[in-house]
Amino acid sequence: MENPAQDREYTINCKRKVVQFVYRWVVTIRHPVFDDVISMSFLEELASDVEADCQLLGGKSQALQEEASLMHHIMSRLRRYQDERSETSGLKWKLPPGGQPICLFSAISNPSKNNRPIIRPNDDIIFRVYCADHTFCTLRLPVNATAETIKVGAYEKCSLRHPVQDLRIVEVKSNGERVPFRDSEHSIPTTVALNSCIFLTPKDHMDALTCVPEQEKSEGAEISSDFDSLSTKELAYHMTLFDWELFWNVHEYELIYLTFGRHRFQQITSNLDIFLRRFNEIQYWVITEICMSQNISKRTNILKKMIKLATYCKEYYNFNAFFAILMGLSDVAVSRLSTTWDKLPSKSRKQFTEYETLIDPSRNHRAYRITVGKLPSPMIPFMPLLIKDMKFTHDGNKTHVDGLVNFEKMHMLAQTMRTLRYCRARHLVLEPPVSKNETDVKSYVSCLRCVNNERTLMSMSQKLEPRRT
Amino acid sequence: MPEQSNDYRVVVFGAGGVGKSSLVLRFVKGTFRESYIPTIEDTYRQVISCNKNICTLQITDTTGSHQFPAMQRLSMSKGHAFILVYSCTSRQSLEELRPIWQVIKETKGAAELPSIPIMLVGNKCDENETREVSAEEGDAEARRWGCHFMETSAKTNHNVKELFQELLNLEKNRNISLQPEKKSMRGRKIREKCALM
Numbered sequence: 001m002e003n004p005a006q007d008r009e010y011t012i013n014c015k016r017k018v019v020q021f022v023y024r025w026v027v028t029i030r031h032p033v034f035d036d037v038i039s040m041s042f043l044e045e046l047a048s049d050v051e052a053d054c055q056l057l058g059g060k061s062q063a064l065q066e067e068a069s070l071m072h073h074i075m076s077r078l079r080r081y082q083d084e085r086s087e088t089s090g091l092k093w094k095l096p097p098g099g100q101p102i103c104l105f106s107a108i109s110n111p112s113k114n115n116r117p118i119i120r121p122n123d124d125i126i127f128r129v130y131c132a133d134h135t136f137c138t139l140r141l142p143v144n145a146t147a148e149t150i151k152v153g154a155y156e157k158c159s160l161r162h163p164v165q166d167l168r169i170v171e172v173k174s175n176g177e178r179v180p181f182r183d184s185e186h187s188i189p190t191t192v193a194l195n196s197c198i199f200l201t202p203k204d205h206m207d208a209l210t211c212v213p214e215q216e217k218s219e220g221a222e223i224s225s226d227f228d229s230l231s232t233k234e235l236a237y238h239m240t241l242f243d244w245e246l247f248w249n250v251h252e253y254e255l256i257y258l259t260f261g262r263h264r265f266q267q268i269t270s271n272l273d274i275f276l277r278r279f280n281e282i283q284y285w286v287i288t289e290i291c292m293s294q295n296i297s298k299r300t301n302i303l304k305k306m307i308k309l310a311t312y313c314k315e316y317y318n319f320n321a322f323f324a325i326l327m328g329l330s331d332v333a334v335s336r337l338s339t340t341w342d343k344l345p346s347k348s349r350k351q352f353t354e355y356e357t358l359i360d361p362s363r364n365h366r367a368y369r370i371t372v373g374k375l376p377s378p379m380i381p382f383m384p385l386l387i388k389d390m391k392f393t394h395d396g397n398k399t400h401v402d403g404l405v406n407f408e409k410m411h412m413l414a415q416t417m418r419t420l421r422y423c424r425a426r427h428l429v430l431e432p433p434v435s436k437n438e439t440d441v442k443s444y445v446s447c448l449r450c451v452n453n454e455r456t457l458m459s460m461s462q463k464l465e466p467r468r469t
Numbered sequence: 470m471p472e473q474s475n476d477y478r479v480v481v482f483g484a485g486g487v488g489k490s491s492l493v494l495r496f497v498k499g500t501f502r503e504s505y506i507p508t509i510e511d512t513y514r515q516v517i518s519c520n521k522n523i524c525t526l527q528i529t530d531t532t533g534s535h536q537f538p539a540m541q542r543l544s545m546s547k548g549h550a551f552i553l554v555y556s557c558t559s560r561q562s563l564e565e566l567r568p569i570w571q572v573i574k575e576t577k578g579a580a581e582l583p584s585i586p587i588m589l590v591g592n593k594c595d596e597n598e599t600r601e602v603s604a605e606e607g608d609a610e611a612r613r614w615g616c617h618f619m620e621t622s623a624k625t626n627h628n629v630k631e632l633f634q635e636l637l638n639l640e641k642n643r644n645i646s647l648q649p650e651k652k653s654m655r656g657r658k659i660r661e662k663c664a665l666m
Contacts, residue, residue: 361540364529
């Protein structure tokens, strides 16, 4: 370029574009940028360079002023993030023995922030590891500890005669199914299914493992209050707030880690794991509540209350809970209770039939997609479908074609991730219902009792209403 | 939109990587492309004839839903016929079908089960060098389960159309065929309408 003024203009424009791009990138990705050492030092360097440029150009022009303030903004976010992190570092989480939802062991020092903290790879998690004879040891390890680390830790505490290299970590589900883990797999306590237990066993004894009694327990669960006695609207309200916090803590990247495999990124998906587990928890809770009511009129009442609960969840745009409830009600163990359904008021029945069309999986959940497509944010989406979309796109398409990245596939995955972003574009603000017993309801929704062994549920159901022949 | 009752729903199960999407796509689109981009919505529909009427064959691909037993159960309870796919190159993929088979059995009930068209399918039968499961073994497994068996290759288009035809032949409650009645003009019109949707 011949003209030095033009030259300068061009340089400034380029710099401007770079800063604008970086700003967008940081705002879009958030935490993972701040967590990464390289990108963090890059941001610091860029910020000081822009600052220096600004001073160099002086007061003569306003050039790069705006960019400098963007970088300021980024840096203050970064500092704030770092402060928050140091405040909440080393949290302890606990996986209760029954493999029920994870809960926070020690609350944060600052009680003014009652937002649920995000689970981080270095947080500690406390959980049990069982042996074949159902004796157990309790371990405290980082969330991202590998199966190998768990194995060694448990081996030191349990007295097994086998050499450690012959042992394996295995998940035993409540239906007795056994899923072995590879030594390199990590964040196991958060990935196991609802009511699963973690076992340590010699490789060739895996088939002999059985459930511990707690996994099968269907009665005697200690519950502070009765579902029957709590206000349905209040339940839906607190359920939605609880689910929203779980949903809010899921980072879009976790979808990618889950779809492509955590091991490829050395990252955890724990926040996503527990949100997904919540879906199964609600669903099985619905079935359990109904199958555990011996009295027919009480059972009809609970059925009616569940349909009403679904109505409120739908009004709150909590589609995850809505689907979980509806799928619980559609489970064979519940749908076969014809005497109970016969006694249901026609209004409830009509509502249920209407909702059934919304959860109809036909044409890949077209009914649901059309319905939510028209709704504004915030909302809690039917998460299993988003996961299905991600996996479907991943399984059906190659990541590389002729050595080149398959951008069409990446765009499709991004589209699904954007749905998540859209759902959370605005904060959830709900009108709180008139509260009678807020504490009870809150603690009730945070840990729902559930039996998730289909066979157990089915036999409970058959006892309630024996098959007519 | 076609009436619900007019749809005939086929549900496809199978572990990741056995080629169930490819199999369905080969049947619906008639193509096999290594880099095919399946769209998420509305892909798997085919117009067929049922009791001499036009109806829609709907294929539900369960890819990606194994983490959610409820979604699988919902598909099962809504499904009329089932295809269980494993890959001839992976014994593990056949093993993984067993629990799914169990759930179908439980969902549909022992009384109804014999009347439901179910096909065990060994896909990728063209990959003989890496084969782990022989056709005889697959057939024996199917016999143990009391369902039908076939080997296919989505890649070479071996037995794909036959698979769906055979499956529909197994349906005894209605008279279903892959060919919509040709002479009926009405049928053709509906067909065009569907293509537009």
